[in-house]
Amino acid sequence: MPIVNITMIEGRTEEQKRQLVKKVTDAIVETCEAPPEAVTITILDIPKTNVANAGILRSDAGRK
Amino acid sequence: MPIVNITMIEGRTEEQKRQLVKKVTDAIVETCEAPPEAVTITILDIPKTNVANAGILRSDAGRK
Amino acid sequence: MPIVNITMIEGRTEEQKRQLVKKVTDAIVETCEAPPEAVTITILDIPKTNVANAGILRSDAGRK
Amino acid sequence: MPIVNITMIEGRTEEQKRQLVKKVTDAIVETCEAPPEAVTITILDIPKTNVANAGILRSDAGRK
Amino acid sequence: MPIVNITMIEGRTEEQKRQLVKKVTDAIVETCEAPPEAVTITILDIPKTNVANAGILRSDAGRK
Amino acid sequence: MPIVNITMIEGRTEEQKRQLVKKVTDAIVETCEAPPEAVTITILDIPKTNVANAGILRSDAGRK
Numbered sequence: 472m473p474i475v476n477i478t479m480i481e482g483r484t485e486e487q488k489r490q491l492v493k494k495v496t497d498a499i500v501e502t503c504e505a506p507p508e509a510v511t512i513t514i515l516d517i518p519k520t521n522v523a524n525a526g527i528l529r530s531d532a533g534r535k
Numbered sequence: 536m537p538i539v540n541i542t543m544i545e546g547r548t549e550e551q552k553r554q555l556v557k558k559v560t561d562a563i564v565e566t567c568e569a570p571p572e573a574v575t576i577t578i579l580d581i582p583k584t585n586v587a588n589a590g591i592l593r594s595d596a597g598r599k
Numbered sequence: 600m601p602i603v604n605i606t607m608i609e610g611r612t613e614e615q616k617r618q619l620v621k622k623v624t625d626a627i628v629e630t631c632e633a634p635p636e637a638v639t640i641t642i643l644d645i646p647k648t649n650v651a652n653a654g655i656l657r658s659d660a661g662r663k
Numbered sequence: 664m665p666i667v668n669i670t671m672i673e674g675r676t677e678e679q680k681r682q683l684v685k686k687v688t689d690a691i692v693e694t695c696e697a698p699p700e701a702v703t704i705t706i707l708d709i710p711k712t713n714v715a716n717a718g719i720l721r722s723d724a725g726r727k
Numbered sequence: 728m729p730i731v732n733i734t735m736i737e738g739r740t741e742e743q744k745r746q747l748v749k750k751v752t753d754a755i756v757e758t759c760e761a762p763p764e765a766v767t768i769t770i771l772d773i774p775k776t777n778v779a780n781a782g783i784l785r786s787d788a789g790r791k
Numbered sequence: 792m793p794i795v796n797i798t799m800i801e802g803r804t805e806e807q808k809r810q811l812v813k814k815v816t817d818a819i820v821e822t823c824e825a826p827p828e829a830v831t832i833t834i835l836d837i838p839k840t841n842v843a844n845a846g847i848l849r850s851d852a853g854r855k
Binding site for chain 1: 793798799803807810811812814815817819822823825849
């Protein structure tokens with residue numbers, strides 16, 4: 472512990488994920504007194520057809 | 536908030552998801568006094584080989 | 600399946616939850632061709648000190 | 664209920680999953696007084712580029 | 728990895744949880760070639776007012 | 792989106808959580824080109840009796 476699940480729209484590069492997990496782990500270590508090896512992060516990439524806000528699919532957002 | 540995660544067997548169409556997120560958002564707005572734009576929904580489609588009930592994979596259900 | 604996890608700020612009444620699960624189940628049955636008894640819903644109530652948007656705890660939102 | 668979500672690195676075979684859900688269901692039935700048909704299990708397979716420990720992606724682990 | 732999240736109705740004893748995590752870990756080690764120390768399990772206890780099946784709260788189930 | 796769920800052992804202070812969500816949001820904004828207001832974070836505090844590693848409850852860890 473801590474376990475961090477990050478759900479985001481698919482499309483980030485492996486390099487972005489590399490930086491993301493590094494910085495998120497640092498943030499947790501700095502603020503929660505957890506050693507780095509205690510922090511597990513999973514990333515769930517989901518398509519725009521599987522995310523909605525205000526009742527509208529992200530894949531439909533911006534369409535008239 | 537609220538955040539709604541819906542996990543279901545893969546196979547629903549984009550149109551079904553369009554209707555699903557619309558109606559689920561309406562249900563939350565009507566009952567929980569949350570504005571539509573506060574409601575985020577994610578859908579996780581998973582294969583029948585990754586779901587089980589009573590110890591049996593859905594992909595095996597119905598096989599003798 | 601489907602399984603629905605709803606995470607929201609604590610404070611809704613049991614009656615609101617009664618209506619919420621009824622309407623969300625109806626929404627799923629109508630749009631996803633799932634029988635009502637296949638739909639499982641869990642509700643996670645969390646305090647304002649455990650939710651953040653734009654880097655600010657909900658419990659701090661609105662404070663100058 | 665109970666609902667069990669298992670997140671693991673992608674690559675297990677269907678047969679491994681068949682055995683996994685059987686044994687995990689047995690474990691829950693034996694210890695938690697839940698009937699088998701009450702136990703739902705979902706498995707989320709994720710790539711090594713989407714998992715990190717100690718700030719390092721699993722896909723980078725072992726690289727100099 | 729693997730990470731196992733178990734959501735269940737509140738009320739199990741610490742001893743039941745002790746047995747549960749032991750047997751679930753064994754099940755994963757036996758079937759998925761994961762060492763025991765790689766397996767993390769979290770248990771989420773939720774009240775009957777926060778669980779529903781077929782649109783009915785568990786706390787209402789059995790009431791006429 | 793992105794949505795971040797952080798599960799950790801209960802006991803962190805509100806001030807630690809204030810710093811945690813600020814730094815985790817910054818980490819995501821810097822690496823994933825997401826505006827701060829798009830980032831939602833939830834924190835789930837769980838007791839040591841509800842977490843296990845290597846088949847042992849955290850509340851039992853260190854006991855002979």
